[in-house]
Amino acid sequence: MIYRLLIVLGFLFTNFLAYCQTDSLQIDSTSLYPLWQVAEPTRAALLSAAVPGLGQIHNRKLWYIEIPIIYGTGAILGYVISQNHKRYVEFRDALLYTLDNNDLTVPDYKFLGYDTDRLLEVRDRYRRERDYYIILSAVAYLLNIAEAATVAHLKTFDVSDDLNVRLEPFVDKNQFNATSVGVSLKFYIQPKKYVSY
Numbered sequence: 696m697i698y699r700l701l702i703v704l705g706f707l708f709t710n711f712l713a714y715c716q717t718d719s720l721q722i723d724s725t726s727l728y729p730l731w732q733v734a735e736p737t738r739a740a741l742l743s744a745a746v747p748g749l750g751q752i753h754n755r756k757l758w759y760i761e762i763p764i765i766y767g768t769g770a771i772l773g774y775v776i777s778q779n780h781k782r783y784v785e786f787r788d789a790l791l792y793t794l795d796n797n798d799l800t801v802p803d804y805k806f807l808g809y810d811t812d813r814l815l816e817v818r819d820r821y822r823r824e825r826d827y828y829i830i831l832s833a834v835a836y837l838l839n840i841a842e843a844a845t846v847a848h849l850k851t852f853d854v855s856d857d858l859n860v861r862l863e864p865f866v867d868k869n870q871f872n873a874t875s876v877g878v879s880l881k882f883y884i885q886p887k888k889y890v891s892y
Contacts, residue, residue, distance in 0.1 A: 739754055740844035740847075743842075747839045748766065750842075751842070772831060776829060779824045790811065862881075863881055864876070
């Protein structure tokens with residue numbers, strides 16, 4: 696969690712520096728670009744990066760459905776990761792107890808039926824599954840950010856029934872200088888002005 700916060704703060708600081716235009720002798724206060732005036736998709740993405748689900752709440756589009764999905768996915772993945780890690784540690788320790796050649800080391804009784812190769816195989820399987828679910832958690836986290844940014848971006852486009860559609864003639868030359876003629880169907884989608892809440 697601390698790493699996410701540091702990444703977001705670093706991103707905000709870099710945005711701040713990118714929009715600050717300063718002279719070598721004086722600072723022009725009109726050239727500073729406030730961080731809270733970033734574009735809506737960027738703001739939603741930053742909010743979701745800081746706290747998963749916060750960008751969805753900011754977008755106000757089905758957030759009451761998306762928030763339980765986001766945190767339910769996180770809880771399930773966290774539980775599976777912790778269980779695989781716990782089993783990995785158990786088999787790793789059992790393998791170390793088996794290989795240490797110390798008569799005083801007594802491995803857990805539930806691992807007495809396993810030979811060294813089987814312990815190694817099961818240990819590696821649990822480590823592989825744990826790592827796989829960690830990667831899956833990172834993908835889910837990035838999808839949360841991408842979804843918030845996409846919904847915020849699509850809020851500015853007009854999706855009403857009065858979209859402009861035109862049939863236009865189409866003329867094209869290919870690589871052999873042959874001309875092809877046809878009809879093209881073009882959709883003109885005009886972005887609507889965003890109204891701030």
